Amino acid sequence: xxxxxxxxxxxxxxxxxxxxxxxxxxxxxxxxxxxxxxxxxxxxxxxxxxxxxxxxxxxxxxxxxxxxxxxxxxxxxxxxxxxxxxxxxxxxxxxxxxxxxxxxxxxxxxxxxxxxxxxxxxxxxxxxxxxxxxxxxxxxxxxxxxxxxxxxxxxxxxxxxxxxxxxxxxxxxxxxxxxxxxxxxxxxxxxxxxxxxxxxxxxxxxxxxxxxxxxxxxxxxxxxxxxxxxxxxxx
Amino acid sequence: xxxxxxxxxxxxxxxxxxxxxxxxxxxxxxxxxxxxxxxxxxxxxxxxxxxxxxxxxxxxxxxxxxxxxxxxxxxxxxxxxxxxxxxxxxxxxxxxxxxxxxxxxxxxxxxxxxxxxxxxxxxxxxxxxxxxxxxxxxxxxxxxxxxxxxxxxxxxxxxxxxxxxxxxxxxxxxxxxxxxxxxxxxxxxxxxxxxxxxxxxxxxxxxxxxxxxxxxxxxxxxxxxxxxxxxxxxx
Numbered sequence: 484x485x486x487x488x489x490x491x492x493x494x495x496x497x498x499x500x501x502x503x504x505x506x507x508x509x510x511x512x513x514x515x516x517x518x519x520x521x522x523x524x525x526x527x528x529x530x531x532x533x534x535x536x537x538x539x540x541x542x543x544x545x546x547x548x549x550x551x552x553x554x555x556x557x558x559x560x561x562x563x564x565x566x567x568x569x570x571x572x573x574x575x576x577x578x579x580x581x582x583x584x585x586x587x588x589x590x591x592x593x594x595x596x597x598x599x600x601x602x603x604x605x606x607x608x609x610x611x612x613x614x615x616x617x618x619x620x621x622x623x624x625x626x627x628x629x630x631x632x633x634x635x636x637x638x639x640x641x642x643x644x645x646x647x648x649x650x651x652x653x654x655x656x657x658x659x660x661x662x663x664x665x666x667x668x669x670x671x672x673x674x675x676x677x678x679x680x681x682x683x684x685x686x687x688x689x690x691x692x693x694x695x696x697x698x699x700x701x702x703x704x705x706x707x708x709x710x711x712x713x714x715x716x717x718x
Numbered sequence: 719x720x721x722x723x724x725x726x727x728x729x730x731x732x733x734x735x736x737x738x739x740x741x742x743x744x745x746x747x748x749x750x751x752x753x754x755x756x757x758x759x760x761x762x763x764x765x766x767x768x769x770x771x772x773x774x775x776x777x778x779x780x781x782x783x784x785x786x787x788x789x790x791x792x793x794x795x796x797x798x799x800x801x802x803x804x805x806x807x808x809x810x811x812x813x814x815x816x817x818x819x820x821x822x823x824x825x826x827x828x829x830x831x832x833x834x835x836x837x838x839x840x841x842x843x844x845x846x847x848x849x850x851x852x853x854x855x856x857x858x859x860x861x862x863x864x865x866x867x868x869x870x871x872x873x874x875x876x877x878x879x880x881x882x883x884x885x886x887x888x889x890x891x892x893x894x895x896x897x898x899x900x901x902x903x904x905x906x907x908x909x910x911x912x913x914x915x916x917x918x919x920x921x922x923x924x925x926x927x928x929x930x931x932x933x934x935x936x937x938x939x940x941x942x943x944x945x946x947x948x949x950x951x952x953x
Contacts, residue, residue, distance in 0.1 A: 554806055561796045571789055571809070578813060658907065662900045669893060672910065679911065 495560055502552055502573050503629065506580075509545040510625040513580045513587070516542065517621065517684065520587035521614040524594040524677060525607055535591035542584035549577040572694050576628060579687040583621065586680040586687075593673050600670040606660060609653035610674060613681045616646055620688035628695040639692035640704055646685035653678045730795055737787055737808050738864065741815075744780040745860040748815045748822070751777065752856065752919065755822035756849040759829040759912060760842055770826035777819035784812040807929050811863060814922040818856065821915040821922075828908050835905040841895060844888035845909060848916045851881055855923035863930035874927035875939055881920035888913045 516538055523532035553570045556562065562570060620639055627635040657675050660667045696704040751773055758767035788805045791797065797805060855874055862870040892910050895902045931939040 550806075554802060557792055557806075558799055558802050564793055567789060567793050571785075571792075574806070574809065575813070578810070658904060661896070661903050661907075665897045665900070668896050668903065672893065672896075672907070675907065675910075676914065679914075 498552075498556055498560070499566065499569070502549065502556065502570065505545065505549050505552065506573055506576055507625070507629055509542065509549065509577060509580050510621075510629075512538065512542050512545065513583050514618065514621060514625075516584050516587035517590075517614070517618055520590035520594075521610070521618075521681075523591045524597070525611065525614075527594055527598055527602075529595065529598070532591040532594045536588050539584050539588040543581060546577045546581040550574055569698060572698055575694055576691055579690045583684050583687045586684050589680050590677055593677050597670055597673055600673075601666050602670050603660070603667075606657070606667075606671060606674055609649070609656055610677055610681070613646070613649050613653060613678060616642075616649060617681050617684045617688065620646065620685050621691075624688040624691040624695065627692050628698075631695065631699045633696045633699040636692040636696040636699070636704065640689050640696075643685055643689045646682060650678055650682040650685075733787075733791055733795070734801065734804070737784065737791065737805065740780065740784050740787065741808055741811055742860070742864055744777065744784065744812060744815050745856075745864075747773065747777050747780065748818050749853065749856060749860075751819050751822035752825075752849070752853055755825035755829075756845070756916075758826045759832070760846065760849075762829055762833055762837075764830065764833070767826040767829045771823050774819050774823040778816060781812045781816040785809055804933060807933055810929055811926055814925045818919050818922045821919050824915050825912055828912050832905055832908055835908075836901050837905050838895070838902075841892070841902075841906060841909055844884070844891055845912055845916070848881070848884050848888060848913060851877075851884060852916050852919045852923065855881065855920050856926075859923040859926040859930065862927050863933075866930065866934045868931045868934040871927040871931035871934070871939065875924050875931075878920055878924045881917060885913055885917040885920075 516535055519531050519535045519538070522528060523535055553574050556570055557567065560566075620642060623635055624639045626632065627639060654675060657671045657678070661671045693704045696702070751770055754766050754770045754773070757763060758770055788809050791805055792802065795801075855877060858870055859874045861867065862874060889910060892906045892913070896906045928939045931937070
């Protein structure tokens with residue numbers, strides 16, 4: 484009769500892989516949500532907006548599943564320090580992804596409010612550029628996390644300055660449209676909030692990248708480390 | 719020679735109490751941050767704004783301490799299911815509190831941007847009322863959490879509708895000031911974001927209350943439960 488030790492070890496490693504797969508799947512759903520939420524916004528597509536709003540429930544359910552799986556694994560497997568850290572990190576990453584899903588839902592909801600308003604195509608340029616950038620940030624952060632790639636994690640964190648700069652510039656641009664014509668005030672206010680949502684998606688990407696870095700290196704990715712990295716690149 | 723079992727049990731219970739105390743302490747710091755952040759905003763008090771921004775670092779450190787303590791307790795104590803759930807919940811609550819601290823910092827930062835702008839005292843009325851309400855929500859949510867008070871948790875969740883209604887009404891009010899006079903556009907846009915920050919603080923209070931409810935009852939505080947509760951109150 485086999486002792487079952489090997490079986491238990493394999494099952495445990497399967498569970499760890501399963502947890503990682505759940506995170507990857509949730510990440511995929513969140514990326515689609517950002518794409519759909521922003522497309523709904525840019526095309527005022529009511530159907531896509533509704534789809535994004537409904538999809539957010541599935542993302543919330545995914546978070547609960549990841550949470551439950553993590554807790555159950557800890558309770559049954561009593562993992563060692565490094566595995567425990569990885570499992571707890573998956574709880575944090577799922578929490579960030581849940582909030583990104585929420586941002587995508589908010590973008591979709593804004594699109595419903597914008598229907599029938601006086602929208603100029605130029606209002607959208609900045610939003611489009613920001614969308615492309617934050618979508619890339621989320622993808623790269625998830626890659627850094629799943630591949631334990633600390634170099635890529637640093638790149639994501641450094642690029643957050645670009646997101647912030649783009650947000651500031653879009654903020655100013657939208658204000659000028661509002662000052663030019665009072666009819667622009669309501670639609671541009673909604674777009675200001677969309678820009679803010681996109682900026683926050685960028686912040687969550689940074690959070691995920693910071694967690695990926697910590698998992699890989701055991702060190703916090705502080706401003707110091709980023710600065711050191713920049714100096715090394717320049718040198 | 720004592721077996722040490724009693725000692726270990728006491729030390730474990732001390733650690734659980736210690737973790738709860740850390741959360742309470744962090745909650746206290748966050749409440750002060752909301753008070754200071756909004757006071758800085760309403761009085762354009764630069765010193766208080768700086769203080770709130772600096773204090774946010776301590777709040778972030780608290781989150782890391784709670785995280786580390788929780789992970790270390792799980793690793794060393796291998797807690798049973800109910801304790802494990804409580805410890806994991808403390809990680810989630812600390813994460814919500816960290817974000818509330820971040821909102822307070824953002825309120826303080828806005829106050830620095832508003833300096834020297836054309837601000838009418840009437841712009842502030844809605845912000846003042848919302849501040850009082852969300853501060854109450856955070857306090858009550860933390861009470862519900864520390865006292866495992868599910869009835870109070872339900873009250874907090876139900877009252878979130880009031881926060882949302884207040885936010886919607888403030889949003890509309892600020893838009894009218896912007897339409898009346900283009901000079902109001904920039905300051906009122908900043909106040910729109912302050913109102914949004916306050917609304918999000920309310921959302922985090924709801925999250926904490928939902929976690930408190932789950933810890934006490936083992937059930938998710940869904941819309942159904944809230945609806946049932948309302949019906950029971952009316953009946």
